[in-house]
Amino acid sequence: MHERKIIYVFIDSQNLNLGIQDAGWRLDFGRFRVYLKDKYFAETAFLFIGYIAAHQKLYNFLQQCGYTLVFKPTLELGGVVKGNVDAELVLHTMIEYPNYDKAIIVSGDGDFYCLAEYLLKQNKLEKILIPNKRKRSQLLMQFKEHLEYMNNLKEKLGRKL
Numbered sequence: 001m002h003e004r005k006i007i008y009v010f011i012d013s014q015n016l017n018l019g020i021q022d023a024g025w026r027l028d029f030g031r032f033r034v035y036l037k038d039k040y041f042a043e044t045a046f047l048f049i050g051y052i053a054a055h056q057k058l059y060n061f062l063q064q065c066g067y068t069l070v071f072k073p074t075l076e077l078g079g080v081v082k083g084n085v086d087a088e089l090v091l092h093t094m095i096e097y098p099n100y101d102k103a104i105i106v107s108g109d110g111d112f113y114c115l116a117e118y119l120l121k122q123n124k125l126e127k128i129l130i131p132n133k134r135k136r137s138q139l140l141m142q143f144k145e146h147l148e149y150m151n152n153l154k155e156k157l158g159r160k161l
Helices: 013-022 029-040 053-064 086-095 110-121 138-146 151-157
Strands: 007-012 042-051 067-073 075-077 080-082 102-106 125-130 147-149
Touching: 007 013, 007 029, 007 086, 013 042, 029 042, 029 053, 029 151, 042 053, 042 086, 053 067, 067 086, 086 102, 086 110, 102 110, 110 125, 110 138, 125 138, 138 147
Parallel strands: 007 042, 007 102, 042 067, 102 125, 125 147
Antiparallel strands: 075 080
């Protein structure tokens, strides 16, 4: 009997949300968590997200769906809320490193190139799930055998209105 690999998912929520919206649909986060569990057997899914107190109901919902939330303090600059989670995602991927066999990164952001490269060299990169093929960094093309695109998942993962 084969022992199942321990898969952890590290999600850049801003890149995921904006990428899917730019593709013309809205993600059902509950269905996405089930998809990660069913397709990849993902035990743990970290969702990196900027913290805004007024969004507590959303955070409660995401936790009920099975995500482990990692918050980044946000700043409001000229009416725009900023809360870039890249450093937190990389840091937590490394903090959790001994606890998983394979990692899935959910982002099309080229800032994760060095993380993907390191995980690949350590044989710990399972997949890079890219929310929107048109919004992905060319830097990630080096990992094309590990790339999967979410553009065609609207029927399966789109929010029903």
